[in-house]
Amino acid sequence: MSRFEAKKPSLCKSEPLTSERVRATLSVLKGIVTSCYGPLGRLKQLHNSLGGSVCTTSQSSALLANLSVTHPILKILTTSMQNHVSCFSDCGLFTAILCCNLIENAQRIGLTPSTVIKLNKHLLRLCISYLKSEACGCRIPVDFSSTQILLCLVRSILTSKPASMLTRKEIDHISTLILRAFLLTIPENTEDHIILGESIIVPLKGQRVIDSTVLPGILIEMSEVQLMKGLPVKKSDSLKVALFCASLSGDLSDTGEGTVVVSYGVSLENAVLDQLLNLGRQLVSDHVDLVMCQKVIHPSLKQFLSMHRVIAVDRVGVALMEPLSKVTGSQPIGSLGSISPSSYGSVKDLCTAKFGFKHFFHLIPNEATVCSLLLCNRNDTAWDELKLTCQTALHVLQLTLKEPCVLLGGGCTETHLAAYIRHKTCNEPESILKDEGCNQTELHLITEAFCSALESLAASLEHDGGEILTDMKYGHFWSLQADSPSIVNWPDLLSRCGCGLYNSQEELSWSFLRSTCHPFAPQTCLPHEAAGSANYLTLDCFTAKLNGLQVAVETANLILDLSYVIEDKN
């Protein structure tokens, strides 16, 4: 007997942003992302409270992957953050906080969403064209002939992830390794376009961070039994390689549904094994030196191969297949039939290496653009965080190679940009007013909302109750102890600005970030020596931040534009 149930009507809510619950959840989310921001950010323990693994993190990618939100508005927000992070790795928290700030500020001023959206878009265009212009005062060109700027960039990324628990020395060590790993992925002979190689992160948990290292080529973990069998003598100056993606374990490939009926005395297993051994014979007669298989190789085949002085490496794993195929120039073989000679590739050498308690095959390719970053950290939580951080840093370096410039970090870009926008809309409002068809008050309110969203984003870097200042010359970010004595002492109390470019001794005047000050034109052109002088600049990835800015404004606009949420309750 079947039962029918009447369909429930869809639920329609108007003006979702005005609901108290939405505001409350948005502010919880904002609280989470804001408290994680920056090198002094607080960490979050993510777990299921049932004894599952605990992830301690302050990174957007780890946070967003684990957050499960219910409300559609929050889903819009987290999804666009995730998309940003998956494309650019960095600046996820930046984007999320800015987006929340923009929504909050827009709600506070109470103008119609369409006006807000229109002007937000305009201000965004202003920001982007400024950041891309030659006159931009918070952008530094990257000189690839020296490592200084690149090291600063990597170090800034490592410093901003406190949950990887690195000491200063360890940060320096890992920064150098990441940079070296990145440089190893750049091909030596460049023609029209460069195809970057890959850095493979090899886990070595439990060891000291300082034991981490980078090797050109690929490391494949192996058992001690395999180590015992030893390596054959090289016959020529390279080793011939066959790479299998098909399983060579000797089980029957999928027999489909139904039953296979076999008469007594026939062994399918033996039949498959015979086929495998035939394959082995072909490999031997083709003078293959090294057989690698993504999955398992049947012990009998292994034995056969090793009797003929062919090294067999199995259970390589899917992650290594692409780099292996790339460095050896071999085609992964997917069947047990006969092998076309063109599938074979070659490597320069193969040796063994031991790190910690683990043994590895070390594959040295002829032309290496693949390297292995052997990453150590003391415990699992910190290792996972460090791995994510390294991936981010490597990605950021790639992005920087495409667009060779970096932005000043430590909050300076944000405060500088806010000062620029304020000054711009205050001094040249005519074109905007004409283009967007709004009045002076609206423009002023929305500019204020936009700029204070940027400024409070910068202020989120502070977690210990300090005050944030900005100087009236460069518009940079300065932090000051709360309840500090008179202004006279400020040059002594402030040491350097957030990015580390300027110090407090150069006749600057400051004001509190949140106080209303007169718009001023921040000095745009960077002092030429800036790029070379400071050793410890805090820097951000240009491409990632620019995209983050766009995503944040556009997502905020999208959310502000929502007038109905319609839920299907069936």
Place this chain on the structure above:
Amino acid sequence: MVMACRVMNERRHMGLQQLASFAETGRTFLGPVKSSKFIIDEERHESVLISSTVRLLESLDLTSAVGQLLSEAVQAQNNTYRTGTNTLLFLVGAWSSAAEECLHLGVPISLIVSVMSEGLDSCIEEVVSLQVPVYNVFDHMDNTKTFSGFETFSVSLGPFHQIPSDAGLIQKKHNLKDVASQSLTIYNLSGRPVKSPKLFRHQAKVEVDKDTSQTPQTLKNSLLADTCCRKSILIHSRHFNRTDNNQQMSKPDGFLEQHGAATPTTYRCNDLVELEMGLSHGDHSSMKLVDDAIRLQYQNASMQQGNRTMPFMFDISRIFTYCLPGLPEAFSCVCPGYITVTSISSTTLIKELQNQPVRVVLIEGDLTENYRHLGFNKSANIKTVLENTKVQQDSSEELWITHVLQVLSKFNVNLVLAQGNVSDHLIEKCIHSKRLVIGSVNGNVMQAFAEASGAVQVAYVTQVNENCVGNGVHVTFWGSIPLDVVDMVDRMTIMLNTEGINLVTVVLTSPVTAHMQAKEDRFWTCAYRLYYALKEQKVFLGGGAVEFLCLSHLQILAEQSLNKRNQVCSGWLRNTSSWLASSLALYRPTVLKCLASGWHRYLSTLIYNTASYSSEFEASTFIQHHLRNAVDSGSPSSYILNEYSKLNSGIFNSGISNKLEQIARVYDIVTPKIEAWRRALDLVLLVLQTDSEIITGLGHTQINSQVSEGFLFL
């Protein structure tokens, strides 16, 4: 899916408090005297006896996030170094309290993190001065001095091989034919003369004499007997050996101090026994076994290499422990080769096999009909049918067994070692055809047999060919334990050996079955300590010396930064541009003092645990006193070295033997110890910086039913 978020960081930090209370459970494990604990499962009425952090955490319910992180940290330390977990757990507790204290005093979290982290770094740099290089320890291996030589430190007791009759031990040398007799000596543990009452009296007398020559004290005599008994097994404790205990009795300020001035000497260690002694940390019986094991390995290596070109390396992977519960401790011993049990039904078989070298096959996995190698997926939908009516009597297992037996007889194999399980039916059949099959053999053991006998490990019997078969294995009864002592109904112990095999079995016995696990753990702890000392070729001066140096170093740093407020120390902060950099000087002394208080607690608990003081408070005063001296001396490390050398020229000179001065040296391993510190602080700082827990995948109701207070929902 609903996600909840709990903010945990207000003035009192829940995470830190949890850490501190978890760590409190392991307080008694610190130091050489460990009080065991019973953990009782009320539901199942089971209980376990534990005496180490790792076992403790295994038995505790640590489902909270902080508990998970703690057990993760302890596991990581244990998996990497096998030692240092007790230190780790204690310091986690001590530093959690220290960090919480800083929070109470209003120090910003980021500053606590920076200063503590840099403070520990600074300590780690400082303690390098207490490193003792270890080299050429194997140069003196051939002389007669063995580990037990130190144990028997009463003159009346002979060297190790002459066992006093009252110990009731069997000293048997077991020689086998066809095998070099040297490598087959069975080493029995000597008695524990330390426990002998005569010796005790002798020692006590020395102490009394000393005491009276010093400042007389009224309480002394009544306390003396008590203390002596309590610390009877602690004579060579790494922490405070008899000498200074004695001094502490007579002079409250007698830390490592002795009369007779001596200049600090440069320490180095080139004697294996001295090193083992120093690393035994009071657990002589275990270290004795380690010593025997390493000597066997050394002999074996020298025999194999003839004129040695390669330096000898202690290979810990070729040591294997075998536990025999129910026997007195004295039966623990070390033998070359592999010792295991087998069913009594193979007695006749072994009798027949024992006079000849046998051929061996090594099987990597299970030895059953159904076993397939890892990664092989069996198809479920294959059905075998009989086509003609010919009656087939044998089951497929019988066919398989027949086949296995054929292969074994074809290659004349009489011994099969399998890493996995073995079909019972096959074992039985093999016994009939005079072949011995042993299952569940450890991987390293297989490896050792592969190397020594020339066998190649295979997954299936069908793979066996002439090249895979090993030669020259000897099977014998392992007879050094009288059978009537052993309560083994249908099992017996056998020994497998082959010439030149690099494998040592350590047989561990304990009359109390519940102690077996702890005994095995203790053996491995000693073995790994020695392993790391030899591997790193350096050790620390032990007995709390490094921790004491850390304490006084931090004290000095704190006082310095108090005096020079304005000194530039911004390098101590990760983010130099923050205001925290400029207020660092203000908070630094506070945080450093809190960090130092962790060391202080560590040391006082250590001393209290070694039973020299009746309260932690007394122990604490004692440390305070020395701390003052060390700090005032200007160079704590030379103060400590100085105290150490005084110790050596101290009380034992007039006494028993010159050799004994070396007893004073207590050593600690370097990297595992430092890593334990780092891990402990990392964990505390990780938890300190955490401000909220995000709980994923829980319904509202589940959380509501718990304490719903303090949850925010997304």
